[in-house]
Amino acid sequence: MITSIIINGILIGLIYALLAIGLTVIFGVMRIINMFHGEAVMLGMYAAFVLFDKFGISPYISVFLTAPIFFVLGSIIYKFLIDPIPAREREITSLIITLGISFIFATSAMYIWSADYRTVTLPFSQDVMVFIKTRIGYPALISSCMSAVMIVGFYLFMSKTYMGRAIRATELDKDTASVMGVNVKWISIATFGIGVVLAAMAGGILSPIFYIYPFVGSNFVIKAFTIVVLGGMGSVTGALVGGIILGVAEALASTFLEYSMKDIMAFILFLGILLFKPSGILGGRTRL
């Protein structure tokens, strides 16, 4: 019983971690809280839904097809709306601008796709496998594995490639990075694009296991913030740890407490970590 709860918690936690990585990267490099992160997840879900509904492309493939579009979207938003704000006012103004963008996206989605709940039903949606007495649905299993692969891939990208190192250098010290020949402006634009892509990909991967509706983003954004704070802002490893903790905590709460306690867990963790260990569980020890 307890093992099956924990296994399910870890599986959902891996997806949560992927949700949070886009947010943590943007925050780490630019110190910007991206309030439309949830709406980027929502758009990713709808993109996967439309491609599946119209052309029968599996969400697990279509996330790669739509990634360039979301990269361009994120870059344009950063380039034209956030980058021109003077640095002194950026922290507050960017909060308000991204909040405005989130409303534009959520309401537009409602006009385009209506408020109906949509689902992506794959051929194997009903199938389950049994692993250590735990029933695991195939879509949940595939989504979790894919999240894990993407998190590892993103970790390698950040630690091994030039681009990833440039992003981390910018995160540590803008001026020094720029002296070392990193084009900080371009890196910032690209990082924002990457953050939006990661959110949209998480949305696409989530689409077979969650309902899709225009205001779904707000559910995810709080979870993502909690994970980012849990793991330490800007840390990819932290997001992975934070995601799994949140997933397991939610699974335990919904089993042993009332089901409605599940959604409150995120806030309890959030406020608890602010109260006792604001630098995050890993305590800022990790560089990545």
Place this chain on the structure above:
Amino acid sequence: MQNRSVKPIVILFVCLVVLSFMPFIIDPGSYKYLYNIFFIVNVTVLLATSWNILGGFAGQISFGHAGFVGIGAYTVALLHYHLQWSPWLALPLAGVVTLLAAVIIGSIAFKLRGPYFALSTLALAEVTKLIAEGWRSFTQGTQGVVVSPGPLLSIPSGGALYFVVSLWLAGFGILCALLIKLSKTSYFFLAVGENEDAALSLGINSKKYKLIALYISSFLAGITGGVLSVHTGFIDPSSGFDMVHTVEPIFLTMVGGIGTVLGPVIGTVLLVPVGEVFRSHFPTAHLLLYGIVLVVFARFIPKGIMGLFRKKKI
């Protein structure tokens, strides 16, 4: 208090007294829709002013005003439901209870700087909504609570009473903002909001001023919630903790002019009537409008309408 400080307060007071005679000129019985809009404008002035004291004066962006409004609304509704208190009597308590919630959130969130406060207030709004939904034996859950306001001091409740009460509450909010703006405290707020490091290095206890701003703001937002639930006569989690209560004050303050006393008032008086008419024709389209206007103002006109008259200090 010098002459400079007294003049705006006198003007405010005269405006309130003059406007209070409105029900004698325009009959509330035959213009129900108009008085409904008047009420919404007054209440929104109070809420936007409350947000502005925290977000504009002290530079601490709150994404949780929906939570404050909801707590205030539920305080009035539950005191009425469980203890049969008159909703009017419970109104000040709505502010006090909300203030208590703010004490808790402030003590946690202001341990840290930067964006943690905005995120904590967002968390507060969501967690209080979930509690209101989940704690059925106390809050009736999603069923909601009915509030039936009796007469206030033998004045029967109706359009005229709501108008005058909301008008004076809005006036109270503006008075709070004015008193802060005219006092030395406003400079401390400004210093903390603009550059906290510099403020700290000058010996300003930045946490103290952030807390003061939060307390005043949450008190006013709680009152807003209380008066809303008296007026609607019904409160449930989705109406009490509506995200609009978070977004609308930000939007109106940004348009009117963040950090000024008159900004939120001008923003509200100009835009809420338009928004109400818009809302009755295209439901939820106002959110799209808010989003676009918010982005355009924050990006291109960050000082809002008040910024166009830069010389005026208030």
